[in-house]
Amino acid sequence: LKQSTGRTAGRLTIIGTGPGDPELLTLKALKAVEQAQAIVAPTGRPNGASSALEIIAQAADISGKQVVEVHFSMQKVRLSGSRHRSVEESWSKAADTVLEFTGQGMNVVFPTIGDPAFYSTAYYLLSTVQERQPGLVTEVIPGISSVGSCSSALKAPLALGDDMLCIIPATFGDDRIRQAIETFDSIALMKVHRCLPRVIRILEEYSLLENAVLVEKCALDGERIFQDIRKAAHEDLHYFSTVIVRKQRMGTAGRFIVPGTGDRNGRNVDER
Numbered sequence: 001l002k003q004s005t006g007r008t009a010g011r012l013t014i015i016g017t018g019p020g021d022p023e024l025l026t027l028k029a030l031k032a033v034e035q036a037q038a039i040v041a042p043t044g045r046p047n048g049a050s051s052a053l054e055i056i057a058q059a060a061d062i063s064g065k066q067v068v069e070v071h072f073s074m075q076k077v078r079l080s081g082s083r084h085r086s087v088e089e090s091w092s093k094a095a096d097t098v099l100e101f102t103g104q105g106m107n108v109v110f111p112t113i114g115d116p117a118f119y120s121t122a123y124y125l126l127s128t129v130q131e132r133q134p135g136l137v138t139e140v141i142p143g144i145s146s147v148g149s150c151s152s153a154l155k156a157p158l159a160l161g162d163d164m165l166c167i168i169p170a171t172f173g174d175d176r177i178r179q180a181i182e183t184f185d186s187i188a189l190m191k192v193h194r195c196l197p198r199v200i201r202i203l204e205e206y207s208l209l210e211n212a213v214l215v216e217k218c219a220l221d222g223e224r225i226f227q228d229i230r231k232a233a234h235e236d237l238h239y240f241s242t243v244i245v246r247k248q249r250m251g252t253a254g255r256f257i258v259p260g261t262g263d264r265n266g267r268n269v270d271e272r
């Protein structure tokens with residue numbers, strides 16, 4: 001794509017960083033970072049650090065690259081309906097930043113936690129950029145999702161056989177969470193850190209508390225697994241906390257067991 005300046009425009013590559021362990025970054029994502037001249041990274045707080053940036057900085061040398069952290073509004077986004085002004089403003093600001101770099105011929109990487117496929121700001125950015133500059137070369141490189149990583153930490157599947165799986169934020173209203181529990185065999189609840197007591201109450205209604213496990217900071221230093229999620233309700237949980245509920249509890253020998261796979265060393269947090 002030639003700019004009006006005659007310069008060849010750069011490209012935008014969105015990469016999934018995986019859940020946190022830099023070894024869980026894909027080779028393709030790593031290559032994209034190495035070949036980029038600029039990184040535009042999302043932060044959840046106005047002056048907070050970008051977790052996605054921290055992950056890639058552990059895997060690649062990013063000194064010498066232009067790095068801009070852009071705050072993305074954490075207001076809820078409803079796909080049909082009006083949005084908070086701050087939401088559109090943050091997409092717009094991120095798109096401006098990306099296009100400024102690509103306009104100078106730079107390749108830009110936008111890292112996003114886990115896999116961009118799930119509840120990522122990256123796709124809002126992508127569509128804003130595409131609207132403004134339809135011809136821009138773009139690419140999306142998938143990552144290892146936190147739900148897949150939680151499954152490995154628990155050494156338990158998210159779904160097997162004829163299981164139906166659902167992945168939703170726990171910030172949804174009670175009715176949608178109940179609907180998910182009634183419809184699906186396995187439910188991953190993201191963004192659970194501030195609404196765990198409510199989730200616990202709902203799971204109790206269905207006698208599913210025993211089937212729920214909470215993984216905090218999966219694949220990061222300080223990873224914790226709560227086999228009894230009621231104990232996690234008294235903790236100041238990190239934003240990186242996910243609850244997995246599976247109606248069928250499967251053991252390694254194919255038998256259904258009580259979830260007690262423990263942490264990576266085979267211990268439950270509750271036992272430490």
Ligand SMILES: C[S@@+](CC[C@H](N)C(=O)[O-])C[C@H]1O[C@@H](n2cnc3c(N)ncnc32)[C@H](O)[C@@H]1O
Binds near residue numbers: 115116145146217
């Ligand atoms: C906006 S969603 C993004 C999900 C991400 N795109 C993915 O594929 O995992 C953020 C939520 O992902 C989950 N999450 C992300 N990283 C995590 C980690 N390392 N451990 C546990 N949960 C994590 C948490 O539930 C968090 O609130």
